[in-house]
Every structure is written in structure tokens, then in C-alpha cells.
Amino acid sequence: MSAIAQNLAEVRAAMAAACRRAGRDPGRVRLVAVSKTVDLDRIKEAIDAGQDLFGENYLQEARDKIAALGRQVSWHLVGSLQTKKAKAAVELFDLIHAVDRFKLAQALDAAAVGLGKVQDVLIQVNQAGEDTKSGVAPAAAPELVQQIARLPHLRLLGLMTMPPWFPDPEEARPYFLALRELRDRLRTLTGLPLTELSMGMSGDFEVAIEAGATLVRVGTAIFGRR
Numbered sequence: 001m002s003a004i005a006q007n008l009a010e011v012r013a014a015m016a017a018a019c020r021r022a023g024r025d026p027g028r029v030r031l032v033a034v035s036k037t038v039d040l041d042r043i044k045e046a047i048d049a050g051q052d053l054f055g056e057n058y059l060q061e062a063r064d065k066i067a068a069l070g071r072q073v074s075w076h077l078v079g080s081l082q083t084k085k086a087k088a089a090v091e092l093f094d095l096i097h098a099v100d101r102f103k104l105a106q107a108l109d110a111a112a113v114g115l116g117k118v119q120d121v122l123i124q125v126n127q128a129g130e131d132t133k134s135g136v137a138p139a140a141a142p143e144l145v146q147q148i149a150r151l152p153h154l155r156l157l158g159l160m161t162m163p164p165w166f167p168d169p170e171e172a173r174p175y176f177l178a179l180r181e182l183r184d185r186l187r188t189l190t191g192l193p194l195t196e197l198s199m200g201m202s203g204d205f206e207v208a209i210e211a212g213a214t215l216v217r218v219g220t221a222i223f224g225r226r
């Protein structure tokens, strides 16, 4: 078994164990293999090991990889996005994880109209108010959700977050639980299903799953250090 196949098997086993601890259906948690800076051969190894969903951060890099590997697998944009690159993002990605302002949402909606697509998106929430991270403040999330819900070519599926980095993943748990609670409030407020919670990375995906993650974004634990 290749190192990447071995890593994937370990991550999948840890995901399944976290689901069991939380009494959750493992079929409701998807693994996004974050492949930024990872070359084609290593992505192919992951595909050969059964991985069919990848997350990228940079548009040009993703464009080249998708041109080479095609759409036998699904591609998500997990990083932040500039408004001027909205059209490229809509062309390339099945799900955009990090929408955090209405102007960007409008640009994505306009691009989706032009491409005859309904674009799936998540709203990124910056719960700790960190300057270094993008994301809407929790207090501003209800307004943004309602604005995006009115854009006919976007389909808002849920929320995404990236908590502050902690050496102990347990410290991230309150942020994951807070995202789920915010989602529950927004669901009541808007009547939208908001089924998806994108949270958890290599260091803390198990805690995130226990807290309700439906998409975990894992790079280093699969592909090694960048």
C-alpha cells in the first residue's frame, strides 16, 4: 500500500471511530482531501485509493489539476476567494466553502447565471474575530444568509469555519459547537435546511466530527507536510 493510501485508511478509520463515539452515521461525513501544493502523481495515488473529493485553495493551480485529472472526482474550493475571480471559481468547483461577503456572493451568482449553473456555497464564519482569517462575524451571519438566500443561482448549503490554532484539539471544540449552534439558529430563522458544516482539519477533525461536522478538510494527515 502506498504511503498516501495508508494515510487515507488511517484518516477514514479515525473518522469512523469519531462517528461511533458521537452516535453519528458515517455516511453523513465526507472527507475533503486538501491537495493544495500536492503534485498530480500524489493526487492520483489518492484517487487510486478511492478518494473522490479534493479541496484546493488557488484558482490557477486547481485549473491545471482539473484539466489534467478531469471530473472523475469532485473539486471544492476551500480557501478564500477574490471577487474578481468569481467566474473562474464557478467554472471549476462543485462547492465553494468560504463565501463571507455579499459582494462576492453577487459576483458568484452573476457568474453562475452566465454559465447556466446553480452554484453550491457555504458561508465562512470567523468566530474568534481573528484579523488574519476571513469570514463573516457571527452577529452579521443572519443578514448575509438572508441576502444569499435571495440569489437564485446560488444554493446555500451551510457554514464553514477555521478556529484559532491550538496545540490541543480539545480547545477547538467550543468553536465547532458554536458553529453548529449558529447553524441551528439560522435554520430556525430562515427555514433553509443548511445541512452542511465544514469544520475540522488534520489536527482536529475527530473533535469536529463529534461536534457535528459533515465535511472535514484534511491535507497534511493524508499528503504529509507541505
Ligand SMILES: *Cc1c(COP(=O)(O)O)cnc(C)c1O
Residues within 6 Å of the ligand: 034, 036, 057, 078, 079, 162, 201, 202, 203, 217, 218, 219, 220, 221
Ligand atoms: C490547507 C487547508 C486545510 C488543510 O489543512 P491541514 O492542516 O493540512 O489538514 C483545511 N482548510 C483550509 C481552508 C485550508 O486552507
